[in-house]
Amino acid sequence: MAELQTNSVAWETLLDLSSYDGPRHVRLEAAVRDAVAAGRLPAGAALPSSRLLAASLGVSRWVVTEVYGRLTAEGILDARTGSATRVAASVGVTAPRPAPAPAAPLRRPRLDLAPGVPDLRHAPRALWRRAVTDVLARTPDAELFRLDPDVPEARTAVAAYLARSRFARADAASVVVTHGATDGMRRVARTLRALGHTALLVEDPSWSRMRQVAAAEGLASVPVPVDEHGVDVAALVAASTRTGARAALVTPAHQFPVGAALSPDRREGLLAWARTCDGVVIEDDYDAEFRYDRRPVGALQAMAPDRVVLAGSLSKTASAALGVGWLVLPPALQGAVRDAGAPAPSTLDQLTLTRFLASGGLDRHLRAARTRYRRRREALLAALDRTLPECPVSGIAAGLHVVLDLPPGVRAADVVRDAEHHDLGLTDIRRYRVSPDAPAPERLVLGYGDLADALVDEAVSVLAHVVRHAGRGR
Structure with a gap:
């Protein structure tokens, strides 16, 4: 003192x-x-x-x-x-106490098979830094006084990127730049609630954070089952009829966590439902950029831009720490969603996003990431086939995760708990279910995004040990 x-x-x-x-x-x-x-x-x-x-x-x-x-x-x-x-x-009045020491960095398991995390060792630091440097060097002084967080250049750059990479039908007027997918979902949910919606049809299982955000804005989740062809549209229509829900949150390019792509006939059926009931489809683009066996399927939004909200971010492609994302909105929602939620990212952040997209920085990062993830996925599947051949693996060749079915008598919760003692991070698929206690197959969601290549074999070996030990223990 x-x-x-x-x-x-x-x-x-x-x-x-x-x-x-x-x-x-x-x-x-x-x-x-x-x-x-x-x-x-x-x-x-x-x-x-x-x-x-x-x-x-x-x-x-x-x-x-x-x-x-x-x-x-x-x-x-x-x-x-x-x-x-x-x-x-x-x-008797002392100087203010020093600020508390910053929290220790979040410790992730050494053998990290948790889903939803990109390769943080290869986050596009240099490309983003170059974009920041260019913006600071080239931005006119007057632009630094810009009080309105709306940056048309950023909206134009996002629209151009989505048009060529996701075949989206977007222009600057339809784009809202957000702080990420969660911020985008909050804005849309708040708008839907103001328009009288009280429920949201959601895939079951699905990414729980998006459901939680919608619930916080007053939209109750109505679960709809998912299979190897994506969300069950017939069940969705039935749930809509039963509850009156006219908004649906889906991941058609690569469903999380089941790992399916929405089939063409179901895409048509989903949009037909939206037109019939004057509904809205929220398309969470999640990790759609990562398809390894073919070119990614185009965005659902391109088929019905008047009915579909396309939501995306840099969280899964680069890093959530960048704190930027976007929405592509139907004309009827543009004004209301733009005014909802938190203020947009800062002018400098939006100009940096503009430069990052327009200069091809994201394209270069994605090309390298696809090669890296494809190789890692193949190594993971080969190791699972050698070490746990009795456990089927599902999910299309895309994204940053696969789903592993456990042998009869082995509980996923037990495997996850025991794995912690071996510094192995695992996730029970029940974590993503609307009703986690409902009967369901025993499955693990294995993420390989942030797992070092050199640790793949060791992680699978430890996983096999834990699975077999859990099986013997029952």
Whole structure:
């Protein structure tokens, strides 16, 4: 504490003399007393010299020296030759405590098979840094005063990127730049609730965070089953008829966590339902950029831009820490969604996104990432086939995860719990179910996005040991 008091500097503390009556020295004395009493001038804080304070307040130096002298005589200030005038330690108001030490970085298991995390070792740091540097160097001074967070250049760049990479039917007017998929879902859910919607049809299982965000905005989740062809549209229509729900959240390109792509006939059926009931489809594009056996299927939004909200972000392709995403909206929702939720990302963040997309930075990153993930997925499947041949693996050749069926008698919850003792991160598929306690097959969702290539065989070997040990234990 002594060191903190010695080094504390209070030169920028605001002293407003207009709040007091009387001559200037009386007003300054009252202002200093109040600042000390309130803790704005803490014990040990160094005050500016009489010359500097007089200049900043527009008073004579005599006014300051007179006040410093009076308060020093009373023991409120401490003046020593060769040192700054300070607030005396005896006043009883101590300097603010130092900020708490930053939290330790989140520790992930050494053998990390948890889904939903991209390869953080290969996050596009250099490409993003180059985009930031270019923006800071080239942005006109006047742009730094831009108060409106709407950046048309960013909306234009997102629309152009989605048109060529996802075949989306988008223009700048239809795009809203968000802080990520969660922010986008919050905006859409809030808008739907304002329009009278009370329920949201969701895939079961599905990414729970999106459901939670919708629920927080007043939309109850209505579960719809998923199979190897994607969401069961016939069941969705039946659930809509039963509950009156006219909004659906789906992942047609690569369903999480089942790993299916929505079949063409179901795509048509889903859009037919939306048109018939005046409904809205929210298309979570999730990890659609990562398809390894063929070119990714185009966005559902392209088939019905008047009915589909396309939501995406850089979270799964690059890093959630970048904090940017987007929505492509039907005309009827554009104004309301744009005004909902938190303010858009900062001007600099949006200009950086613009540069990152327009310069081909994301394209270069994705090309390298696809090669890396394809190789890692193949290594994972080969290791599972050698070590756990009795456990079927499902999911199309896409994304950052596969689904592993466990042998009869082995509970996924037991395997996940036991794996923690081996520094192996696993996830029970029940975690993503609307009703986790309902009967369901015993399955694990194995993510390979952030698993180092050199650890694939070891991770699968430990997994096999845990699975077989769990089987013997029953």
